[in-house]
Amino acid sequence: MLFGKECRRILTSLTFIIYCFVVGLFFVSQYIEENKGDPYIPDEKISEDHDVIMNGAVGNLANEYLANNYICYPYGFYKSVRLNEDDSQKVEECLLEVTGLTHDELMDIRDSGEHYYVEHGLQETMYYEIGELPVSDTITYERFCELMGQVDDILGGGSSYKVEDLVVTYSYVPMTEEDREAVISDLYEKDRVAGGYARLFSDYVGIDLGIMPVFVAAALVSADRRKRVSDLIYTRKISSLKLIFTRYAALVTMMFIPVILCMIAAAIQLIKYFDFNDLALYRMFTLPTFWLLPQLMIVTAVAMIVTEVFSSGIAILLQFAWWFSSIMASGAKLSGSISKFDLVCRHNTVFGRDEFMLSRNDFIFNRIFFFIAAIVITAITAYVYELKRGGRFHGIRLFGKDSIFRHKA
Amino acid sequence: MVREIFHVILFGGDKMEKKIEIKNVSKFYGRKQALFDIDLTIGQGMFGLLGRNGAGKTTLMKTLAALHRKKGGEITVCGVPIEKAKEIRAMTGYLPQDFSMYPSMKTDEALDYLGALSGIPKAERKKRVTALLRKVNLIEHRHKKVKELSGGMKRRLGIAQALIHDPTVLIVDEPTAGLDPEERIRFRNLLCEVAEERIVILSTHIVGDIEATCENIAIMDEGKILWKGTVEQLIENARGHIFTSNVEKRFMPQIKKEYIVTGMLSQNDYTTVRIVSDSEPDLPNTVLTEPDLEGAYMYCLHSSGCDVKGGEE
Numbered sequence: 001m002l003f004g005k006e007c008r009r010i011l012t013s014l015t016f017i018i019y020c021f022v023v024g025l026f027f028v029s030q031y032i033e034e035n036k037g038d039p040y041i042p043d044e045k046i047s048e049d050h051d052v053i054m055n056g057a058v059g060n061l062a063n064e065y066l067a068n069n070y071i072c073y074p075y076g077f078y079k080s081v082r083l084n085e086d087d088s089q090k091v092e093e094c095l096l097e098v099t100g101l102t103h104d105e106l107m108d109i110r111d112s113g114e115h116y117y118v119e120h121g122l123q124e125t126m127y128y129e130i131g132e133l134p135v136s137d138t139i140t141y142e143r144f145c146e147l148m149g150q151v152d153d154i155l156g157g158g159s160s161y162k163v164e165d166l167v168v169t170y171s172y173v174p175m176t177e178e179d180r181e182a183v184i185s186d187l188y189e190k191d192r193v194a195g196g197y198a199r200l201f202s203d204y205v206g207i208d209l210g211i212m213p214v215f216v217a218a219a220l221v222s223a224d225r226r227k228r229v230s231d232l233i234y235t236r237k238i239s240s241l242k243l244i245f246t247r248y249a250a251l252v253t254m255m256f257i258p259v260i261l262c263m264i265a266a267a268i269q270l271i272k273y274f275d276f277n278d279l280a281l282y283r284m285f286t287l288p289t290f291w292l293l294p295q296l297m298i299v300t301a302v303a304m305i306v307t308e309v310f311s312s313g314i315a316i317l318l319q320f321a322w323w324f325s326s327i328m329a330s331g332a333k334l335s336g337s338i339s340k341f342d343l344v345c346r347h348n349t350v351f352g353r354d355e356f357m358l359s360r361n362d363f364i365f366n367r368i369f370f371f372i373a374a375i376v377i378t379a380i381t382a383y384v385y386e387l388k389r390g391g392r393f394h395g396i397r398l399f400g401k402d403s404i405f406r407h408k409a
Numbered sequence: 410m411v412r413e414i415f416h417v418i419l420f421g422g423d424k425m426e427k428k429i430e431i432k433n434v435s436k437f438y439g440r441k442q443a444l445f446d447i448d449l450t451i452g453q454g455m456f457g458l459l460g461r462n463g464a465g466k467t468t469l470m471k472t473l474a475a476l477h478r479k480k481g482g483e484i485t486v487c488g489v490p491i492e493k494a495k496e497i498r499a500m501t502g503y504l505p506q507d508f509s510m511y512p513s514m515k516t517d518e519a520l521d522y523l524g525a526l527s528g529i530p531k532a533e534r535k536k537r538v539t540a541l542l543r544k545v546n547l548i549e550h551r552h553k554k555v556k557e558l559s560g561g562m563k564r565r566l567g568i569a570q571a572l573i574h575d576p577t578v579l580i581v582d583e584p585t586a587g588l589d590p591e592e593r594i595r596f597r598n599l600l601c602e603v604a605e606e607r608i609v610i611l612s613t614h615i616v617g618d619i620e621a622t623c624e625n626i627a628i629m630d631e632g633k634i635l636w637k638g639t640v641e642q643l644i645e646n647a648r649g650h651i652f653t654s655n656v657e658k659r660f661m662p663q664i665k666k667e668y669i670v671t672g673m674l675s676q677n678d679y680t681t682v683r684i685v686s687d688s689e690p691d692l693p694n695t696v697l698t699e700p701d702l703e704g705a706y707m708y709c710l711h712s713s714g715c716d717v718k719g720g721e722e
Contacts, residue, residue, distance in 0.1 A: 001525075237495065389476070
């Protein structure tokens, strides 16, 4: 069977061995070693209390407004934003509406406190100690969200006032003893322990699967060209659709096997540290499969099409850029907020089930979207392959004598 | 088998004529024209395509193997238009000029893999792999990795892979380049064997290969067919234009400049030279000689207006 032969080719390739090694090493060092014994319980929790969120956001906004220095993470990258007078005025209007203060009252608060300086690179920024600001009695949470959305727009996006992130950014409150007990209780009762660890497992392994598959896929796809076998394969009877999908299925299967082995190891570790009766072990397999398989599929599919189209290792650069921006975008908030198009979904804690469930719909959409996109991209790859084998397309060369950037006389 | 019997019952006898028809075919690489109005009919048996490097042979071979798209004209392979790539692939075996296979695969594995890509069922594939490895004398090396095979062995593996799906047409592009004489002879014999029941197109710039294997040939240069016919006709064309002279060695540089020299044999201070010329060369001891294929080929190029510098250094 061709599928088996393709699997065998992958199994004997050096890049696949390196892939297994990296996935295994990362899993052992980050997950296995860090989860020996009782789980670490965080000091804070998400409250979802609107007052807490509004107070937190208003305090931060006032601080940043008065300093005219807003810390943003557009596309995951740190950026210090300083507004011009007009935009600053618009932010002030939002702030005044949320607090119910007048301009003069705000300035009085500013002037009544101490100030201090913080270095941002080569620049120094003056901040004011303004204490806690009031939130207007008349403002609704919906209006507050609307205003925060406007502020985020003015700042160019990526700020801490992004409506979707307000809860996970500003609703943290210290945990009480009851909270700690509730967290433990949630882990045992709602997550049946394995659910919580499955999320953490997926978080760690997902980082690997955002980048590592590109090496194996690009190596396999480019092997025909590198080993000058393309013409031999092109002249075979097999249809391009069947060949490409068989190779794709072999890649995904082979690269998912180490992930399954990691799941088994994680499950064994759970059995070691927890009472077997408290565990719903199947969750250690179902959630990571739903979480990680579409990610592996989309990374593999993108690597295949880019390698076919560009006939070079450009797929690795592109994937690195995508992976890096996705990691950076979620870097500020390691848990709780998964958006519809995040490649790498993060939830770096065993706890926080409720927090995770807030993004559940987006998470499900995200994974199904990538699953379907991967299939579609693979079908397009098969079409590109058919064009190439019939001499109707020869790939886009970015480098060398056939480069598209080279001047043609 | 059942299909063939059914075909015979319905349509009688030979279900399709084994021939390739090429009519007015042209091909461009960007703006550069690589093939000019190629017209050829290739029947069953060995057919030789002879030409210098860069003559367009590989382009024509790849076009026939449905690897390249032609710009104009028509090609039918056993009645199937070349545009029906899937059918063409099913009936064509192709040995590319620079045959290469995944180096870490074992010899039998490589054949089996390519057989699987040709859609041959597993049981049938197993039989064919063994039979073909035996035929190309690689059965004892079946467990060797491809990278461990010698150049000649690789070329024989190449012909085996091209035959794995029992194609009606076999296209072999420069198969003997770089082989030692023994391997070359072995390879030619192998080609002649497989040509008994199919169309085999042998593209080469080595005249000896054509001489030893083909009856029908075409000569290509700069993307055009210069000549087509039988080997005998080509030789006959050159009759009266191949001469032998016995000249002093010191005159050789000048002779090479003025004439197309196809052979030299030195003895003491004299050299016997074989010359292609429209008329008898004005040299001492010149005699008209029986033409050979190499001389006939050179004469064909020369008489077609090609820039032939047979002996010039």
